[in-house]
Amino acid sequence: xxxxxxxxxxxxxxxxxxxxxxxxxxxxxxxxxxxxxxxxxxxxxxxxxxxxxxxxxxxxxxxxxxxxxxxxxxxxxxxxxxxxxxxxxxxxxxxxxxxxxxxxxxxxxxxxxxxxxxxxxxxxxxxxxxxxxxxxxxxxxxxxxxxxxxxxxxxxxxxxxxxxxxxxxxxxxxxxxxxxxxxxxxxxxxxxxxxxxxxxxxxx
Numbered sequence: 105x106x107x108x109x110x111x112x113x114x115x116x117x118x119x120x121x122x123x124x125x126x127x128x129x130x131x132x133x134x135x136x137x138x139x140x141x142x143x144x145x146x147x148x149x150x151x152x153x154x155x156x157x158x159x160x161x162x163x164x165x166x167x168x169x170x171x172x173x174x175x176x177x178x179x180x181x182x183x184x185x186x187x188x189x190x191x192x193x194x195x196x197x198x199x200x201x202x203x204x205x206x207x208x209x210x211x212x213x214x215x216x217x218x219x220x221x222x223x224x225x226x227x228x229x230x231x232x233x234x235x236x237x238x239x240x241x242x243x244x245x246x247x248x249x250x251x252x253x254x255x256x257x258x259x260x261x262x263x264x265x266x267x268x269x270x271x272x273x274x275x276x277x278x279x280x281x282x283x284x285x286x287x288x289x290x291x292x293x294x295x296x297x298x299x300x301x302x303x304x305x306x307x308x
Contacts, residue, residue, distance in 0.1 A: 105143070107134060109154070111236025121242040124157040132162050146170040148298060149271070150240060153177055156249045159256050169256065172263040173295050175275035176282070177248035187269045192241070201226075212267040213294020214301070221300060253282035260286040263305065265297045 109127055111117035131154070135143060145166050147155025152174020159166040182188060190210050195202045207215045207222035215221050260283045264276030273290065280288035289308055291297045298305055 105135075105138065105140070107131075109240075111233070111239045117233060117236040118239065121239045123243055124153055124247055125161060127154050127243065128157040128161045131158055132165060135165065141165065142167045144168040144170070146172065147174060148172045149174055149295065150244065153244060153247065153249070156253070156256070159258055159260075160249070160252055163257065166258050169258045169260040170263065171260065171276075171279060172298055173265060173268055173271050173276075174279070175271050176250045176253060176279060177244060178246055179248045179250040180275045180278070181272050183268075183270045183272060191270065210269055211295045212269045213265055213292075213297060215294060215296070216267075225296070225299070250278075250282065253279065254284060256283050257285060261308070262286050262288045263297070263308070264288065264290050265293045265295055266290050267293060268295045270295045 108115040110122065110130075135141075142165055145155045145158055145168070147153070147158075147170070149172070152171045155169060155171060155174075156176075159169045187210050190206050203226035204219070204222040207225065211225075215225075260280075262276050262280040262283070264271075264273050266273055276288060276290075280286045291301055291305060293301045
């Protein structure tokens with residue numbers, strides 16, 4: 105089950121901002137509607153924060169957890185200021201030429217070597233607009249899982265890229281250290297290794 109959170113992709117943009125606990129509750133309601141009980145959860149980047157929140161708030165519904173290219177929120181080692189500044193703008197969602205220009209710097213890995221990757225990625229990106237993007241940023245403002253990661257008991261696979269400008273590798277090591285039943289696997293690529301190294305990552 106893949107879904108767009110409010111204000112992203114095909115989902116409508118709410119008038120008011122949201123936080124991760126509210127999104128976790130919304131996810132549980134979606135699963136109720138679809139008549140699913142337990143699920144295996146995978147969260148990538150920003151979605152990794154939601155996955156952590158869901159696993160913590162609804163442990164009976166999360167059987168296994170996969171966290172990819174993500175962090176514990178506010179308690180983290182950030183990427184370089186220039187990279188974070190580029191991420192703070194929604195331009196990469198509305199201007200394909202901008203994505204192609206900045207992709208090597210913000211995504212690293214294969215995007216540094218293959219310009220075609222940025223072109224393909226730019227063609228597939230869907231935006232819900234500026235407000236939806238700002239609500240995403242607000243959801244993560246001040247949020248952290250660091251103080252309750254030890255309560256996540258599900259078997260957890262932590263996947264990290266070794267050339268990730270957005271989420272430096274040490275953040276993934278921290279997740280794997282704090283979550284009791286976690287296994288860390290490092291991929292020779294950047295932030296979007298699930299796309300650029302899909303065939304290599306899928307069997308893990």
